[in-house]
Amino acid sequence: MYKAVFLDKDGTLVKDVPYNVAIEKIKFYPDIFRPLQQLCQAGYKLIVISNQSGISKGYFIESELIRAFDFLTTYLGGHAIPIIDYYYCPHAEGLKEPECTCRKPQPGLLMQAAQEHAIDLSNSWMIGDIMADVAAGNAAGCKTILLDRDQHYRTEVESTIYAHRPDYVCGDFFDVWSTIINDKN
Ligand SMILES: [Mg+2]
Ligand SMILES: [Zn+2]
Structure with missing residues (x-):
């Protein structure tokens, strides 16, 4: 069994440009590179877990999304950061479709990834910038980090409005790296 760091996209x-699949608009956060290299060296498989309702909504087609993923693989691979797979939910929330089991906060994508890559979920982490990522990670039995770059959630997480809590809240990717490396649980 392997351990993984599951990453929201x-x-x-990358900076959140809603429904973007255009390569030229993909901007990586500069703090991800060293920490992700280190996590790979520490034996973590890196897998992207992404909600992509733009497919269901007709904003882009699957092949355009795959092209964007291929760009991520190539770019990060060039920085000694292998992304071993991508799992995405093409469905939209709302009334038009029956509720799927893969759209975060559901854990379906994580469960599928774990099965296909022999991942031990209890020794793996889900990293994301919103509480839906945390909820998916918790439901899958992972440890969870809310990456709260703009400190939007920091106070809210401590209140009772969310049913799910992350194990940790981090302000940047260096904080994510040191949290995972130093975790003793
Ligand atoms: Mg996100
Ligand atoms: Zn889905």
């Missing part, structure tokens, strides 16, 4: 690895 938008707002976590």
Whole structure:
């Protein structure tokens, strides 16, 4: 069994441009590179877990999304950061479709990834910038980090409005790295 760091894409690895699949608009956060290299060296598989309702809404087609993922793989691979797979939910929330089991906060994508890559979920982490990421990670049995770059959630997480809590709240990716490396649980 392997251990993994599951990564949300938008707002976590790259700046959140809603429904974007255009390569030229993909902007990586500069703090991700060293920490992700170190996590790979520490034996974590890196897998992207992404909600992509733009497919269901007709904003882009699957092949355009795959092209964007391929760009991520190539770019990060060039920085010694292998992304071993991508899992995405193409469905939209709302009334038009029956509720799927893969759109975060559901854990379906994580469960599928774990099965296909022999991942031990209890020794793995879900990193994301919103509480839906945290809820998905918790439901899958992962440890969870809310990456709260703009300190939007920091106070809210401590209140009772969310049913799910992250194990940790981090302000940047260096904080994510040191949290995972130093975690003793
Ligand atoms: Mg996000
Ligand atoms: Zn889905």
